[in-house]
Amino acid sequence: SFNKYWQAFRDNPRLQGGFIWDWVDQGLTKTDSKGEKYWAYGGDFGDKINDRQFCINGLIFPDRTAHPSLLEAKKEQQFYQFSLHNSDGLAIDITNKNLFTASDRETLCWTVTESGLIIDSGEIVLDVAAQSTQTYNLLDTLPTQTAGHDYHLNLSVCLNQDKAWADKGFEVATEQLPLKSECGLVLLQKPTEQAPELQQDNDYIFVSNGDFYIQFSRSSGLISEWQVDGEIKLLAGPKDNFYRAPLDNDIGTSEADNIDVNAWINRWQSAGLNDLQVNCSNISAYSLPHAVQVNVDFTYSYQDKLLITTQWQYTIDAKGAVNIEIQVEAAPSLPSLARVGLELILPNTDSQVNWYGRGPHENYPDRIASAHIGRYACDIEAMHTPYIFPTESGLRCDVKEAQVGSLAISGDFHLSVSRYSQQNVAQAKHTNELIAEDKVYLRLDGFHMGIGGDDSWSPSVHAEFLLQKKRYHYQVNLSFK
Structure with a gap:
């Protein structure tokens, strides 16, 4: 929400300030036992009294390369302003x-x-x-x-x-x-192909049509196999995702022996959002004239308390395109969710990511002014921001189309692609603790909470960027080229 501050300076000539803490991450190079170099911070040099990564909050890395936030600051502080005449x-x-x-x-x-x-x-x-x-x-x-x-x-x-x-x-x-865009009707092509074949037994639901084969597990409710031309396309099917590897702003001043009860990490963990128990409560499949529909209901609980329910509706057409429509209902007692989205895992077959949305650099719902909507492409490695203290990173907002390897995605969503699992990023304290896997973690969010940043020690995400609603709905379309 940096733009709000700078707009206040423009609107009020007597107002001044906007000082940013800090210019540079004040990290020093260390080498681990395997010979890998990483940036170290408070506590890494035998110092018993320290402020951990509190010196790692700059606009640039120690080597003077830019954080995405530097581009946001540059955009808001520019001396030219533009408007349509x-x-x-x-x-x-x-x-x-x-x-x-x-x-x-x-x-x-x-x-x-x-x-x-x-x-x-x-x-x-x-x-x-x-x-x-x-x-x-x-x-x-x-x-x-x-x-x-x-x-x-x-x-x-x-x-x-x-x-x-x-x-x-x-x-x-x-x-x-x-x-201003033309608001005329867009005529959708009416499907003419017959529905793919649907088969079922006590354990699985099978949908196929010559070139593709999709299998659902009745016990988990997830896609357990997706093949195209005999090639395995998924290592793990789409599943709900409500958590993120905590940001520095999510952690605030919390430490192992000094927990800040207001910090987002404490609110999420106290509610059990990092340890949800999932259950597939219902799964059914039907043949329609031109598609197969699979409906799946999930419940998410913590310590036997029901917290979230989701309803997934898969519509699979004759060409193997899968439209997923998801309804989410959260318990009134829950804090703002970190995200409402899904995660799936792809084989490591292609390193290229293309998208039509905000970019080219990382952006989040409350930090998007410098990220223009356009068509961008980069390697998967470039989708990750190597923050010295590893956190959630690399989101691209307001995406309508994307392609990750041979997987094409359409809808209205936020996109992140990584070789690191959320669990690994959440547990790592330094970059040398991140383990790049031989797979691709693809996360598609219908909604994502803001990141805050008024300061780095209190939960400062502005209200309009919190996920406080109790019902959400989004959809994405997946197809392999």
């Missing part, structure tokens, strides 16, 4: 927030995108006086729009000459403005 075409108002410095002939590059693909672009040399606003016309008419697509105006201001502090081409300001 009311006109028949496409025009923008650019405000120079510098107190004394006029724009120095910087170059504004702009693009209009349709669902992440560029359909128009241009460049303008800026000439805006200090503390003033200038209107620039980009297009006389808006591009033709198609129903069902998203449209954005992307703006980037870059230096057109070398400076003492940055090279020519350095981006000094950026913005993404959503454009």
Whole structure:
């Protein structure tokens, strides 16, 4: 929620502050018994009185590479502000927030995108006086729009000459403005294929249609096998996921001998959210004219107390695409959930991740201003942020499409991909304790709690970013290419 502070400074000229603790992670290099180097912090040098990782809260790592939060700070502190100008075409108002410095002939590059693909672009040399606003016309008419697509105006201001502090081409300001999209009806193609074959026995439900084979376990309620052309595509089927490896902000001042009862980690663990007992209470399957439907109900308990129920509805079409619709109901006594989503495990067959959503860097619901919606690609390793004190990391928000290896995903979800299990990350205290497995953990969240950060010792997630509702609904579609 860093943007709220900086907006307050803009709205109130007499207000000042916004000091960030800290600039750099103050870690020192150590080498473990296996020869692996890692960043060490308080308590790692035999010091008995220490503040643990409290010196590890910077915007950059000790080697001066950037945390994702540095990009958020840069975005909010930029001296150019942008807004759409009311006109028949496409025009923008650019405000120079510098107190004394006029724009120095910087170059504004702009693009209009349709669902992440560029359909128009241009460049303008800026000439805006200090503390003033200038209107620039980009297009006389808006591009033709198609129903069902998203449209954005992307703006980037870059230096057109070398400076003492940055090279020519350095981006000094950026913005993404959503454009009004056509709201016409999108005609969906009506299925014509016959439903896949459905077979059942006392232990399993089988759905197949020549090229694919999906098996559900009646005891667990999960997909126990998914094959395409004889190749195993899943190591573990989708299952509910309500927890995250605690962030530094989730832990706060809690220590083994000094628990902060208000810290999120204590609230979650006291409620049993890290140790839920799952039970498949019902599973059934039906053949529809063009698909097979499998319904599964789960209950989640802690110390014999029912905390969460979920209803999963799988709809499997003739081509093997699986639509999963999930209803979640949480007990009124529960604190804000860390996430409402699912996790599945893929074989380690492809290291590439592609997505249409926010990026390219890590972002969370209350830290998204610098992460523009677009089409991005990277290796799985780049989806992980190597925080010195390992925590939940690597989320990409507001994703509509993704592909991880041969698995295509669509819906409205938050995406994270990792070679580390949640349990490993939650238990690790240093990066050398993380174990990269020969598999891929894919997490798709319908909802994810914010990360806070007003300070690093109290539960400071703002109310609008908490998951305090007791009913949730989301859906995703999975298919292997």
